Amino acid sequence: MKFGIQINEGPYTHEASTTALNFVSAAIEAGHEIFRVFFYHDGVNNGTRYTTPPQDDRNIVNAWSELAEKHDIDLVVCVAAAQRRGIVDEGEQERNGKDGNNIAPGFRISGLGQLIEAGIQSDRLVVFGD
Amino acid sequence: MSDTKKFLFVNRKAPYGTIYAWESLEVILISAAFEQDVSLVFVDDGVFQIAKGQDTSDLGIKNFSPTYNALGDYDINKIYIEKESLEARGLTVDDLLKLTYEDEDDDWAEKDSIHVVSSAELVEIMDQQDVVLSF
Numbered sequence: 416m417k418f419g420i421q422i423n424e425g426p427y428t429h430e431a432s433t434t435a436l437n438f439v440s441a442a443i444e445a446g447h448e449i450f451r452v453f454f455y456h457d458g459v460n461n462g463t464r465y466t467t468p469p470q471d472d473r474n475i476v477n478a479w480s481e482l483a484e485k486h487d488i489d490l491v492v493c494v495a496a497a498q499r500r501g502i503v504d505e506g507e508q509e510r511n512g513k514d515g516n517n518i519a520p521g522f523r524i525s526g527l528g529q530l531i532e533a534g535i536q537s538d539r540l541v542v543f544g545d
Numbered sequence: 546m547s548d549t550k551k552f553l554f555v556n557r558k559a560p561y562g563t564i565y566a567w568e569s570l571e572v573i574l575i576s577a578a579f580e581q582d583v584s585l586v587f588v589d590d591g592v593f594q595i596a597k598g599q600d601t602s603d604l605g606i607k608n609f610s611p612t613y614n615a616l617g618d619y620d621i622n623k624i625y626i627e628k629e630s631l632e633a634r635g636l637t638v639d640d641l642l643k644l645t646y647e648d649e650d651d652d653w654a655e656k657d658s659i660h661v662v663s664s665a666e667l668v669e670i671m672d673q674q675d676v677v678l679s680f
Contacts (some may be wrong), residue, residue: 456564456568530572531552531581535579535581536548540676542678
């Protein structure tokens with residue numbers, strides 16, 4: 416089965432992202448396909464490489480990056496939500512005249528249409544949030 | 546895109562206090578551009594999102610409720626309100642925005658987009674959808 420995933424919460428305040436990470440790993444292990452993971456609302460905060468949790472805590476951002484690289488998963492951060500919350504890639508840095516960028520490896524910034532497309536193209540869209 | 550699916554947006558939270566309602570409305574408006582079969586549900590404190598007479602001038606937050614009036618022009622005209630949620634908050638349909646659309650199959654007659662449904666009816670509506678997004 417082809418899954419689309421929507422994540423509405425940041426990496427640490429809510430468990431949503433960790434649960435989604437576990438779900439995606441299990442789905443791939445069971446032979447399913449992940450069409451796309453779309454980060455919305457505070458979920459965009461899963462996509463900053465500046466995240467530095469204590470050493471004895473899990474690094475959820477790195478976990479997403481590693482999973483994406485290993486299984487070629489499309490991780491998309493909503494541009495409108497990202498702009499509000501300071502998640503920046505090189506293109507956004509240039510467009511908005513920022514002095515740096517912070518997007519984590521394996522993530523890309525794109526529009527809300529990518530979420531609707533995930534709903535259209537996937538057999539199931541699963542929402543993780545509050 | 547030729548595939549048409551039934552999309553249901555479930556709005557559960559109050560309009561201010563968190564950003565969920567506003568960012569949900571942004572997705573809803575984008576979905577209209579994809580020519581999908583879109584329905585909206587307002588349940589729990591989500592019913593306050595379409596309460597009429599909203600005034601946010603003391604909050605320093607934009608009152609985005611007038612945007613709901615545009616939904617009819619985007620062919621989004623199936624808007625379901627859970628009856629139990631309204632009653633639990635002492636509201637009736639008269640406390641809500643009057644959301645309408647012009648029915649192109651009926652000589653552009655102006656019709657109500659809002660339907661008050663019971664929680665049992667809502668279960669049926671959700672069961673008929675292809676994609677359910679909750680906010």
